[in-house]
Amino acid sequence: MPDTAALKQLYLDRARRRWHWLEPPAPYIPNPAEPKDFPLGRWNLYIGGAGRSVDGYVNLDLVAIRGVDVAADAALLPFPDALFQRVECDAVLEHVRDPAAVMREIHRVLAPGGYAHIVTPFCHPFHEYPKDYRRFTLEGLKEIAGPLQPVAEGWRTGPTATLLVFAIEYAKLLFPWRAWRIAAHGVLGWLLFPFRYLDLALFNSPRACRLGNHCYLWLRK
Template sequence: MSDASSASSLRGQFRWLARTPLHPQWLLATQDPGPRLRQCRGTVLDIGAANRWLALHLPEDTRYIAFDYPTTAVGMYGCRPDVFGDAHRLPFADATIDAVACFEVLEHTRDPDAVLAEIARVLKPGGFAELSMPFLYPVHDVPYDFQRWTVHGWERSGSRCGLEVERLQPTNSALQASAVLACLALAAPAAGAHGLRRLLLLALLGPLVLAINLAATMLGWFWPEWPALTTSYRVTLRKPQ
């Protein structure tokens, strides 16, 4: 079993722990569309829509378009978007979309700058895109995990496509990110073990994960921030008028 498969197996077995500090990814940021999308009443294009969770957070009069790649939508999530396609060549006319959502997708594209260029093309002047990408996080959805961007990488690629950075911030603190990585470093090998060794590792895993998560939380109440280390970045890019 690969490391990625081990982590996936562990998530499935202990899904009921997801909202407790016994879960390895308890300190990860939760799904949140952000205030701009929550108030958007135009046309919203959701690239990599998966189970269409975003639609539940949008105003009722918003025109929502779920867009996904066939392999991802059907093979990984068992979902059906409104439009199947490749984000490198969006099947929409120029300047027809008010807002784009693209969460945890760019790391899986072979040419993320081309995807950003397509987003810029379909956005109306003054439109915006809400995006995110992991920064310090294990390889996942293999073999379709290709890159991570720093703050400077986001600024570089946004400007190349003629998009302005409106917001660029880490989704969690350095302590939280370190805790997530430590917990996953313990959990994934434990999930891939067998027999008596697996039982022993899983018995140790719970107390270790609990201690790491609680320690990071308590230290975070007073420890200074260090923005150079995070599990992911949340970015708002705007197309100039």
């Protein structure tokens, strides 16, 4: 486990640092075709929901800050076998040391017939929560899914999202001063966000995998 006091402070500082009045719309839109309705059960697990409330789920994260029910490492889930009907693991696997070990734990705690929803970045800037180790393709995710069976897959956020988030991050690299970076984020975010709708035409392209931003995979036990 990491230094929990330092990690708590990092997440609290990040939450405090948002400049809401400058915050432009997100440079991406989610794929409307991504399924969201696989059944929930009496017990469901959300991995990595620090700082947010996730109704209907047990919220597990590394540190016990707002919204977290259980502080633990996803590679060693403190639950019995076959407890959960659904496990959500959204933008977490890039931050864990051993994603295959986390997948094995997800498989273990899922009830037979239960579903896991995995979302991971493919083309996305470096971001630490608290580390950032790697990126994933859909094929790579399936390789570590073990006996879990894929039932749906695709792109959560598409190639245009990739271009926009990289353009904004690139512009921020040019400024050594934090205030200028915030201004660049705001100005470019407002100028570029209308392009995000191009992804509606690209989500289903067989070539979206060349530049997609985040991919999703639904798995069944």
